[in-house]
Amino acid sequence: MIDIQGLTKKYEDFTALDQLTLHIEQGTVFGFVGSNGAGKSTTFSILATLLAPTSGTAYINGANIIEQPNDVRRQLGYMPDFFGVYDQLKTDEYLDFYGASYGLSSQQRAELIPTLLELVKLTDKRYEYVDLLSRGMKQRLCLARALIHDPAVLILDEPASGLDPRSRSEMRDIVKTLKMQGKTILISSHILPELAEMCDEIGVLEKGRLIARGSVDSIQGHMQGDRQLTVKVLNSSQQAASHFRNDPLVSNVQIVDDNTVICFYRGSKEQQVNLLKQALQQDILIYQLQEERQDLEDIFLTITKGAEK
Numbered sequence: 001m002i003d004i005q006g007l008t009k010k011y012e013d014f015t016a017l018d019q020l021t022l023h024i025e026q027g028t029v030f031g032f033v034g035s036n037g038a039g040k041s042t043t044f045s046i047l048a049t050l051l052a053p054t055s056g057t058a059y060i061n062g063a064n065i066i067e068q069p070n071d072v073r074r075q076l077g078y079m080p081d082f083f084g085v086y087d088q089l090k091t092d093e094y095l096d097f098y099g100a101s102y103g104l105s106s107q108q109r110a111e112l113i114p115t116l117l118e119l120v121k122l123t124d125k126r127y128e129y130v131d132l133l134s135r136g137m138k139q140r141l142c143l144a145r146a147l148i149h150d151p152a153v154l155i156l157d158e159p160a161s162g163l164d165p166r167s168r169s170e171m172r173d174i175v176k177t178l179k180m181q182g183k184t185i186l187i188s189s190h191i192l193p194e195l196a197e198m199c200d201e202i203g204v205l206e207k208g209r210l211i212a213r214g215s216v217d218s219i220q221g222h223m224q225g226d227r228q229l230t231v232k233v234l235n236s237s238q239q240a241a242s243h244f245r246n247d248p249l250v251s252n253v254q255i256v257d258d259n260t261v262i263c264f265y266r267g268s269k270e271q272q273v274n275l276l277k278q279a280l281q282q283d284i285l286i287y288q289l290q291e292e293r294q295d296l297e298d299i300f301l302t303i304t305k306g307a308e309k
């Protein structure tokens with residue numbers, strides 16, 4: 001569980017994080033979206049007890065980030081958005097080093113390392129030098145490192161950045177596995193449609209402020225305004241267009257061809273059922289209806305544009 005209360009970070013006159021308040025329930029995968037400089041890494045560094053806030057506070061599974069940093073570190077696994085240089089260190093030595101620094105015995109480490117390597121799909125790279133691993137492999141190793149002390153809460157800063165589609169998909173699968181293990185996961189990404197697949201909820205951060213928060217569907221519904229419906233009819237699209245134009249909840253109708261009409265509609269799903277029922281009663285033979293979904297990328301641009309204004 002993550003409980004953030006009025007977290008603020010100022011660098012002299014500049015406010016990088018402005019009164020962020022956010023509660024994330026245990027077992028939730030929460031996606032943090034924001035353009036460059038929005039304050040995501042600042043938030044993560046504060047939660048990971050690496051940076052002191054100017055005001056406000058936060059709790060990680062009940063431990064206060066300011067008063068109980070050691071308890072926080074025991075509960076929290078943090079994967080930063082950069083990977084250091086590890087000359088002359090092999091994959092298993094790397095994990096062994098971090099395991100030892102968390103106080104795990106050599107026997108615990110010997111048992112844990114193969115399990116973690118399997119989780120992040122690096123079993124066959126166990127005796128490979130870290131610096132020779134690909135970017136995707138390094139990211140996964142970094143995730144294994146964040147998991148070494150079996151934390152309940154995970155913070156992943158841009159875990160998929162710079163990865164090819166296959167590596168991104170592997171990272172997504174690992175996050176899903178961790179969610180199934182009951183971990184609370186806070187994850188940031190610029191690859192927005194990807195967050196939709198992994199996250200239960202998303203929050204949009206802009207200039208240090210949380211400007212939208214909710215399930216992917218609710219944010220999509222809220223920001224989308226009129227739904228765009230593509231309607232296919234067996235008979236005349238002219239007749240269908242006239243019917244839709246008469247409905248006060250229809251803002252615009254476009255005839256695409258003899259059998260296709262696009263209709264922009266702002267009613268509820270129930271009202272939409274009525275609209276279609278009435279059409280059928282007037283012998284408008286609808287055989288297909290498709291709602292075009294705006295993807296998260298579009299929604300993100302809409303939301304952040306609104307915030308700028």
Ligand SMILES: Nc1ncnc2c1ncn2[C@@H]1O[C@H](COP(=O)(O)OP(=O)(O)OP(=O)(O)O)[C@@H](O)[C@H]1O
Pocket residue numbers: 011014016034035036037038039040041042043
């Ligand atoms: N040490 C610092 N001194 C002054 N300003 C800073 C410092 N660290 C960060 N900032 C500023 O705070 C703002 C938030 O930065 P942050 O790194 O948290 O953004 P971000 O959302 O993680 O961006 P990105 O997606 O580019 O990583 C930025 O405008 C950044 O320039």
